[in-house]
Amino acid sequence: MSTIRKPKYIALLICVAIFFFVLGSTTTRSTYAADNLFTNIRLLSGVLSLVNDNYVEKVDASKLIYSAIDGMLQALDPHSNFLSKESFTDMGERFSGKFYGIGIEFDVLDGYLYVISVIDGSPSEAVGLQSGDRLVKINGESAIGIKHDEVRKKLRGEKGTTVEVTVNRVGAEEPFNVTITRDRIPIRSVLSSFMLDEQTGYLQMVRFAKTTSDELETALNKLENLGMKRLIFDLRGNSGGYLDQAVEVSSKFIEEGKMIVETRGRTRSSNQEFRSRGSSHDQFPLIVLLDHRSASASEIVAGAVQDWDRGVIAGSRSFGKGLVQTLFAEPHLRDGSALKLTTAKYYTPSGRLIQRDYKNKSYQEYVEEAFEDSDEVIGQEMVDENEDGIDDRPVFNTANGRTVYGGGGITPDVSIKAPKRKYPFVIGKFHGWTPFDRACFEFATQYGVNHQNLKDDFEIFFSDFEVSDEMVEAFKEQVSDSGISFTQEEFDTDLDVVKLQLKRSVARNMWGDEEAGKVGSSGDVQLQKALLLFNTHEMLVENK
Numbered sequence: 380m381s382t383i384r385k386p387k388y389i390a391l392l393i394c395v396a397i398f399f400f401v402l403g404s405t406t407t408r409s410t411y412a413a414d415n416l417f418t419n420i421r422l423l424s425g426v427l428s429l430v431n432d433n434y435v436e437k438v439d440a441s442k443l444i445y446s447a448i449d450g451m452l453q454a455l456d457p458h459s460n461f462l463s464k465e466s467f468t469d470m471g472e473r474f475s476g477k478f479y480g481i482g483i484e485f486d487v488l489d490g491y492l493y494v495i496s497v498i499d500g501s502p503s504e505a506v507g508l509q510s511g512d513r514l515v516k517i518n519g520e521s522a523i524g525i526k527h528d529e530v531r532k533k534l535r536g537e538k539g540t541t542v543e544v545t546v547n548r549v550g551a552e553e554p555f556n557v558t559i560t561r562d563r564i565p566i567r568s569v570l571s572s573f574m575l576d577e578q579t580g581y582l583q584m585v586r587f588a589k590t591t592s593d594e595l596e597t598a599l600n601k602l603e604n605l606g607m608k609r610l611i612f613d614l615r616g617n618s619g620g621y622l623d624q625a626v627e628v629s630s631k632f633i634e635e636g637k638m639i640v641e642t643r644g645r646t647r648s649s650n651q652e653f654r655s656r657g658s659s660h661d662q663f664p665l666i667v668l669l670d671h672r673s674a675s676a677s678e679i680v681a682g683a684v685q686d687w688d689r690g691v692i693a694g695s696r697s698f699g700k701g702l703v704q705t706l707f708a709e710p711h712l713r714d715g716s717a718l719k720l721t722t723a724k725y726y727t728p729s730g731r732l733i734q735r736d737y738k739n740k741s742y743q744e745y746v747e748e749a750f751e752d753s754d755e756v757i758g759q760e761m762v763d764e765n766e767d768g769i770d771d772r773p774v775f776n777t778a779n780g781r782t783v784y785g786g787g788g789i790t791p792d793v794s795i796k797a798p799k800r801k802y803p804f805v806i807g808k809f810h811g812w813t814p815f816d817r818a819c820f821e822f823a824t825q826y827g828v829n830h831q832n833l834k835d836d837f838e839i840f841f842s843d844f845e846v847s848d849e850m851v852e853a854f855k856e857q858v859s860d861s862g863i864s865f866t867q868e869e870f871d872t873d874l875d876v877v878k879l880q881l882k883r884s885v886a887r888n889m890w891g892d893e894e895a896g897k898v899g900s901s902g903d904v905q906l907q908k909a910l911l912l913f914n915t916h917e918m919l920v921e922n923k
Contacts, residue, residue: 587620619675701733
């Protein structure tokens with residue numbers, strides 16, 4: 380970033396730029412408002428010049444301007460934000476449904492770059508990379524201590540270009556080099572889809588990207604061909620994505636012409652109704668699972684399903700992110716950056732505002748508030764009843780007259796809270812890997828090397844494999860050696876979780892996410908309790 384050398388000229392340029400912006404805005408705004416804006420911009424420009432001329436140390440132009448922009452946006456709401464060129468590019472890749480790279484999911488653990496999983500059909504699979512491999516060099520340069528952003532920059536690139544990685548594999552005598560040719564890598568929205576029993580399908584969606592609707596259609600058709608008569612649609616942890624994909628996803632379950640979501644804002648273009656474009660899977664009983672991390676597009680889908688009585692919402696109250704961001708990039712911003720600016724709010728078909736209140740709160744307070752009644756509070760037991768504290772929330776009615784609640788987020792029809800664990804590193808409150816996750820991964824990597832015969836048949840592994848006492852003792856020793864403290868009582872209390880996660884980690888190491896998800900489903904308390912609703916919840920029984 381360049382240093383301010385001529386503050387007077389910088390300030391002058393800012394004023395000139397704003398002048399022309401204001402001049403162009405006077406066709407739609409009052410002259411008084413434009414003059415007032417220009418006066419405030421002159422104030423900002425004056426402060427910038429004073430800081431540059433008089434501050435005790437030399438200042439950085441970009442840092443000052445970006446900080447001013449961030450401060451301005453923070454004064455608006457928690458979700459309006461400025462994206463640097465790098466952040467904007469990364470966001471585009473995450474939600475485009477594809478990018479060009481080598482096709483691995485990775486993490487940096489204790490300074491080492493590990494392959495967590497290899498994407499099916501990717502260049503990395505073609506050259507034989509495996510879950511648990513440690514990449515110690517990239518193009519001859521050490522990768523020890525590398526940061527996540529650096530990994531992405533080094534491994535991604537143009538289609539057809541190559542990258543050489545040095546692999547340290549458990550069981551191999553010494554590191555070896557592999558040259559990988561970059562290619563198109565799909566970013567999956569549907570992480571797993573499988574049958575829980577002969578008639579119940581399960582589908583986990585983790586984002587709303589450009590390819591989400593197509594992925595969902597493929598997964599639903601697969602499940603229906605396997606005999607699915609009812610579905611559990613898991614949106615837990617799904618923080619959202621594209622509005623049009625939320626509408627497309629909802630349309631698969633809701634009759635054509637019915638409203639999915641309404642946006643309301645200051646401008647005419649921000650006031651719109653989005654309706655179902657024609658359902659293709661609107662007959663079978665449906666349960667949608669939510670948690671405190673389910674947000675935005677996930678809440679649009681859940682709100683529409685609930686308001687039209689299409690299915691039952693189960694789990695925990697969702698996050699409550701109902702602000703619509705419009706993306707301003709070229710030609711408004713010419714340096715590759717972008718502005719995500721709130722221009723409207725989301726309302727469900729019954730008129731409920733999805734957004735939680737955020738006034739007079741710091742960003743940290745705003746986020747933590749969504750987890751105040753979190754299932755992750757130690758000692759809290761699973762309950763199957765209405766959400767606590769709903770008496771003071773606005774009341775609305777569904778199409779069939781059922782009572783639903785506003786006040787931000789989607790309140791489930793049936794609250795299913797996960798049982799609390801005392802084991803100090805089993806559950807992470809927000810996101811990212813916990814020490815427990817990492818310990819399971821490392822254990823499964825070594826176990827997979829020593830038990831290659833398990834790869835022959837997943838179904839046999841799923842039905843017959845049990846974590847032995849010897850495995851538990853070896854894992855406990857590994858955890859203790861890693862410096863994580865725990866008591867024997869804590870370990871014994873959550874022994875069922877330890878065994879399940881070890882089996883799940885072995886499945887992921889040997890087969891992938893879908894198989895790991897199937898193993899995990901057997902011990903997923905919220906999922907198993909939701910499964911019982913098909914036979915007990917009045918609305919689901921009627922729809923059989």
